Amino acid sequence: MVSQEQRENAFLWTLDALKNGDIAVPIIAREFSPEDWAFMFEGLPKALRFELWQTLTEDKKPSILAAMRDDSREQLISLLSAEELEEVVSESSAEQLVEILDVLPHKVARGLIKKLNSEESGLVTAALNYDDTQLGRYISHEVYTVNKRTNVSELLVELKTQVLPAYTDSILVVDEANHYLGQIDLSDLFSSTTDMNVMQLAEFSDRVLSADLDLYDAADAVKSSGCSMLPVLGKDGRLIGRFTLKDAIDVFQEYYEAQMSHMGKVNDEDLFAPVFTSSRRRAVWLGINLVTAFAASIVIGAFDAVVAQVVALAVLMPIVASMGGITGSQTLTLTIRGLATGQLASSNLRALGNKEVLVAFFNGLLWATVVCIITSLWFENPWLSAIIAVSIVINMIVAAFAGIAIPVFLDKIGIDPALAGSVILTTVTDVVGFFIFLGSASLLLI
CATH class of the missing domain: 3.10.580.10 (CBS-domain)
Incomplete structure (x- = not known):
């Protein structure tokens, strides 16, 4: 059994060796599992992956390919010739073939399936009849x-x-x-x-x-x-x-890795994916964020007169939005975790909502008081201090409610909350925070 530290040390040693033109791998690699090899390949730049791939025996290649993430697997397969790919397929089990064929164009996949014997072809075809979220696609046929x-x-x-x-x-x-x-x-x-x-x-x-x-x-x-x-x-x-x-553990690991990736809007992206591919994928979310940023800007623009007359508002606006954003993110993370683990359902949703709103209320009172004192000393304006204090409390309460409502709604309509929740939440906290703060200021200060 190779420890995490041994695996990471072996990876660093191999990376340095490959950079220096040496394709040798450390002795500890003899004990590597397919997952250990997948970890190593996914950390190598594209050109070095192919060099390391050539050092492997044919019997190891299918299990390593099957253990890699989809994007990394696709990148490595793109480096292989048709003959090399056919050789890997011929050495693969039905379970490994399903993983490998998943990232291939349909025409290529169908061609490779036709070259299998009747038993393997039947197993692979049956597995591919199931959706990629269904158990039938990934079952093991090694059963006594x-x-x-x-x-x-x-x-x-x-x-x-x-x-x-x-x-x-x-x-x-x-x-x-x-x-x-x-x-x-x-x-x-x-x-x-x-x-x-x-x-x-x-x-x-x-x-x-x-x-x-x-x-x-x-x-x-x-x-x-x-x-x-x-x-x-x-x-x-x-x-x-x-x-x-083991299959169950792999599913949990992939699921939680996906949740972490979704928080950064990079999904299953390979570390060394082509620049154009990465740019295209991330551009979508940058565009969505831009639209939501314009929504917040429109709210600010509606109160441009009061901002121009009371410059302190421009200084204090980020505080209101930031406090709401952090509060909402904390609740959002908790809710997504509850949905992912099955601990959150309609029967206990109200209880969680009541608890999170109360937490936001008490934290809001605490930090609104701190901000109120600092603002009064800084700008010597009691009305301004009161406005920002009330705005922080209200925005934090709204953020806590949104942190529960948004992921639950997205989950019900079939959209991954981890993928889209934070974008919507940021818009809500910015728009609500700016509207309450600037709206109150326009009524009381002008």
């Missing part, structure tokens, strides 16, 4: 099964010559048509009498997963089950694979 007519003694003899797939804590029992009939815990199997039929030991468990289940929900089900794997069934009750605890 036993026919319902088998005796325990026969099964035990067979197990002596078999290497069970990783994360196997039970034997799945099926009939001749591969319908799932139940499962036998390994501990029960080894403590049973040998003259029993496997069906006498098998227990039909409702802890099974449907192939059309949402991928994140499937991962959550495995985590909550206490099992290292759960069987996956098709609509006809046939066993089509399994979903393991």
Whole structure:
């Protein structure tokens, strides 16, 4: 098992070596998992990736490609010739092929599928029939099964010559048509009498997963089950694979990495993606931010007369917007986390809203008092001090409400709250804050 520190040290050593024209990799790399290799490739500039790729044996390449993020995988595949890509495909399992083919043009993917044997082609085609958010697309077909007519003694003899797939804590029992009939815990199997039929030991468990289940929900089900794997069934009750605890951990990791990426509006972008590609992707969000900035500017423009007469307003405006923005961001983050983990639902939404509004109110009173004192000493204008204090409290309360309402609404209409929530929230806090502050000033100071 390679530690995080060892992996990072190996990466830095390899990076320096490649820059100096040496394609050797450290000895510790012999113990690298596909995820460790993916980490290394994703940290290398495009040209150096290809040099390192050439040092790998063919049996390692499919698992490494499958472990990489979509954007990084696509960038690496773009460096490979058609012959090299076909060779990787020929060495890949059905699960790895689904990941690899996902980033290829449909025409190229169809051509590669046709070159597979009938069994692999069938598995890949069946997986691609599911949406990329559904479990059926990513199940593992490495599952140990036993026919319902088998005796325990026969099964035990067979197990002596078999290497069970990783994360196997039970034997799945099926009939001749591969319908799932139940499962036998390994501990029960080894403590049973040998003259029993496997069906006498098998227990039909409702802890099974449907192939059309949402991928994140499937991962959550495995985590909550206490099992290292759960069987996956098709609509006809046939066993089509399994979903393991490792698969669930991978889903959670990718999900939370995506949340962090969305906060910066970079999504699954490769570190060394082409300049034009990165520019095009980020330009969309810069444009959206520009539109929202104009909305705040229009509000300020509506009160240009009062700003011109009371210069102090221009100095103090950012404070009102900033306090609302921070308050809203704190609530937004908490709400998105609750939605992501399933801890937030309609039944407890009001309770969270009441709590966050009260927190914003008390924090607003505290910091509005501080700002009020500083403003009165700075500008010697009690009306101005009162206006900014009230504006801060109101904007923080509105921000807390918006921090809950915005992600919940976006989630209901199918838009990722982490991707769009912060942009909308910033607009709300800026517009409301400026309107209250400048509106109050125009009524009381002019």
